[in-house]
Amino acid sequence: MKNLNFSFELLAHSGKSRLGKISTKRGLINTPAFMPVGTLATIKGVFVDDVKLTGTEIILGNTYHLMIRPGTEIIEKFNGIHNFMNWQKPILTDSGGYQIMSLSKFRKIDKDLGAVFKSHIDGKKIILSPEKSIKIQKSLNSDILMVLDECPSLTKDKNKLSEAIEISTDWAKRCKIEFGNNNEKALFGIIQGGLYKDLRIESLEKLKEIGFDGYAMGGLAVGEKQDDMFKILSETVNYMPKNKPRYLMGVGTPSDMLGAVSYGIDMFDCVLPTRSGRTGLAYTWEGKINLRNSEFKNDKSPIDEKSNIRNINLYSKSYINHLIRSDEMLASMIISLHNINFYQQFMLEIRKSIKNGSFNDFYQKYINKF
Amino acid sequence: MKNLNFSFELLAHSGKSRLGKISTKRGLINTPAFMPVGTLATIKGVFVDDVKLTGTEIILGNTYHLMIRPGTEIIEKFNGIHNFMNWQKPILTDSGGYQIMSLSKFRKIDKDLGAVFKSHIDGKKIILSPEKSIKIQKSLNSDILMVLDECPSLTKDKNKLSEAIEISTDWAKRCKIEFGNNNEKALFGIIQGGLYKDLRIESLEKLKEIGFDGYAMGGLAVGEKQDDMFKILSETVNYMPKNKPRYLMGVGTPSDMLGAVSYGIDMFDCVLPTRSGRTGLAYTWEGKINLRNSEFKNDKSPIDEKSNIRNINLYSKSYINHLIRSDEMLASMIISLHNINFYQQFMLEIRKSIKNGSFNDFYQKYINKF
Numbered sequence A, B: 001m002k003n004l005n006f007s008f009e010l011l012a013h014s015g016k017s018r019l020g021k022i023s024t025k026r027g028l029i030n031t032p033a034f035m036p037v038g039t040l041a042t043i044k045g046v047f048v049d050d051v052k053l054t055g056t057e058i059i060l061g062n063t064y065h066l067m068i069r070p071g072t073e074i075i076e077k078f079n080g081i082h083n084f085m086n087w088q089k090p091i092l093t094d095s096g097g098y099q100i101m102s103l104s105k106f107r108k109i110d111k112d113l114g115a116v117f118k119s120h121i122d123g124k125k126i127i128l129s130p131e132k133s134i135k136i137q138k139s140l141n142s143d144i145l146m147v148l149d150e151c152p153s154l155t156k157d158k159n160k161l162s163e164a165i166e167i168s169t170d171w172a173k174r175c176k177i178e179f180g181n182n183n184e185k186a187l188f189g190i191i192q193g194g195l196y197k198d199l200r201i202e203s204l205e206k207l208k209e210i211g212f213d214g215y216a217m218g219g220l221a222v223g224e225k226q227d228d229m230f231k232i233l234s235e236t237v238n239y240m241p242k243n244k245p246r247y248l249m250g251v252g253t254p255s256d257m258l259g260a261v262s263y264g265i266d267m268f269d270c271v272l273p274t275r276s277g278r279t280g281l282a283y284t285w286e287g288k289i290n291l292r293n294s295e296f297k298n299d300k301s302p303i304d305e306k307s308n309i310r311n312i313n314l315y316s317k318s319y320i321n322h323l324i325r326s327d328e329m330l331a332s333m334i335i336s337l338h339n340i341n342f343y344q345q346f347m348l349e350i351r352k353s354i355k356n357g358s359f360n361d362f363y364q365k366y367i368n369k370f
Helices: A048-051 A063-068 A071-078 A079-083 A097-102 A130-140 A158-179 A195-210 A226-241 A255-264 A274-280 A317-325 A329-356 A357-368 B046-053 B065-066 B072-077 B081-085 B095-104 B130-140 B158-179 B199-209 B226-239 B254-262 B272-278 B317-325 B329-356 B359-366
Strands: A005-015 A017-024 A027-031 A033-036 A057-063 A092-093 A105-111 A114-118 A123-127 A145-146 A186-191 A215-218 A246-248 A267-271 A281-284 A287-290 B006-016 B015-026 B028-031 B033-036 B060-061 B091-092 B107-108 B112-119 B126-130 B145-146 B186-191 B214-217 B246-248 B267-270 B280-282 B289-290
Touching: A017 A130, A017 A329, A027 A033, A027 A274, A033 A057, A033 A329, A033 B226, A048 A114, A048 A329, A057 B226, A063 A071, A063 A123, A063 A130, A071 A079, A071 A130, A071 B317, A079 A092, A079 B317, A092 A130, A092 B272, A097 B091, A114 A130, A123 A130, A123 A357, A130 A145, A158 A186, A158 A195, A186 B158, A186 B280, A195 A215, A195 A226, A215 A226, A215 B107, A255 A329, A255 A357, A267 A317, A281 A329, A317 A329, A317 B081, A329 B130, A329 B329, B006 B329, B015 B329, B028 B095, B033 B060, B046 B329, B060 B095, B065 B072, B065 B095, B065 B126, B072 B130, B081 B091, B091 B130, B095 B112, B112 B130, B112 B199, B126 B130, B130 B158, B130 B199, B158 B199, B186 B199, B199 B214, B199 B226, B214 B226, B226 B254, B254 B329, B254 B359, B267 B272, B272 B280, B272 B329, B280 B329, B317 B329, B329 B359
Parallel strands: A033 A267, A057 A092, A092 A145, A145 A186, A186 A215, A215 A246, A246 A267, B033 B267, B060 B091, B091 B145, B145 B186, B186 B214, B214 B246, B246 B267
Antiparallel strands: A005 A017, A017 A027, A105 A114, A114 A123, A281 A287, B006 B015, B015 B028, B107 B112, B112 B126, B280 B289
């Protein structure tokens, strides 16, 4: 009989980097894994069939966005996001915490009530409690749910960070209770603590006491330098449970991911491949290129000869440059799909190199390319 | 040996409607044929591979747009539009006449010089002579070229229309000379004369004297009523040479095409499938629907069960409604591809019905649906 339970298995190491496998009832996720972001139940500008072709095994959906548009009532009629958007593989949903910090026009954190904020669409007042966040994520029927956390903006204020940990820990407990027992799904805790090792470890230890199926680093990729992010990862990832997936939220560039993998991170999500795609930026094995630049006006070579999906590499840089300058949608479609494919190829090579024990060579070759 | 010459063969009739076949060195075109419009060397919002999947056998490119962006110099480096945009099947290019009328900020028609106008992009003064239009179309390497015509806006002014015929006839001669002898390509003449039978026939007879590979009705679909268009078609199509393709430019809705086929037209082009696609309008066998409407918010059925391409019919109207309301690009991508596919399915059914002698039944069923 097929095992429908959520589980994580470590397969190999290369230094601190880990090769693993997450099993879910909707399919396997090879780690280190990159999750394209499907904010509003669509990976912007990419057909879901094409997302599959890139080898993507899990995508991310945004609770905050989906609760506002189209609203859970509609998604419930489809028994979740999978059927609504036609993506039958695993989905991870965030809790809404990060978007409340970054998008909503007004917010107040009330430990008991939850996050009180105004919708960025119509200004309507919304209260998101830890319980409500989990209820919504259950309605979305995601496979991996995230606890609601208080995600402060980038700050060096230890009091503010400590307070966020206190609230986030309390909310994490309440999320765990609301989540209940469900072996087919997973609930991940989110570590806060800014760039301070002691705070991070404090937050982590409190979450470990509650007990989660995976642990995420939150509150990074919020404007700090890459070196600062790498430093706090190097100081803290090792304290995260070895037998659970480790997820670095909202990260990042290929080199961000490469660095994080070297410290033992297993999962990533980021809007970069599609957001860059819409502005003409393409990721390649030679680095990032801006296809809007006039240097590409007469360049008949494809974006990236090594990466081919849906004949995208039949298109020349010259043609794509023309499409960008003409505001043609096809430019975004080509580059977004290419970028997601590149990200997945990049993760595939990371996984291969961990398996072969050649991760360090791969790391040295690409850490400064992006 | 493969015959590379342009040729047209009539295969069947049903009433005045004609089933035919155009042969070109880049492939066959079954007629009645619909040509999606690739204004700037892209069918807006649709991958060229997907255009092929719809059964499209020929597309249209716009000389006016392409001469401005990216300019012929770049397209010449690719030996034409086919390689530039990765579409290896036939391409028809218009002459620029219609866009000069509808888009350019300032224009003066000088019989000797040509059309003198300002670019709608940067206001730069451009002179397009008949010779230059053909030279550009040769650079674009299109398979069917159109003569440069003076295309007046909708008017009842017979003097104005007569003058346009005089200029257009002169330019048609000059285009023919510039085109020279090239059996692998075709040059089509364009009939003017507004809604007046006598003027249309005068224009047509003058073009027949010059001799073209096909004949197009120009100056229609410029704001007149469908009945007026059908009336002038009914009065004049019969005078067009029987052994040459007959092309109605810039038309139209499915019912426009159905009516025109009933008078003996063979070819159409229109931006409607993609332009409608970007505003949420989908064509179906039950008629046109606006997927932005709130009635579709909870509608779990697909756009059109009969039409399936790239799994588009896995998407519910409810999901597409959500995408439209969220300004997600995927909405335009889905509906544009669907609409082109629907148009091609519609033409396929027209061709089948002419072959079976059941065109009149098909006509009665669909003439008032759109």
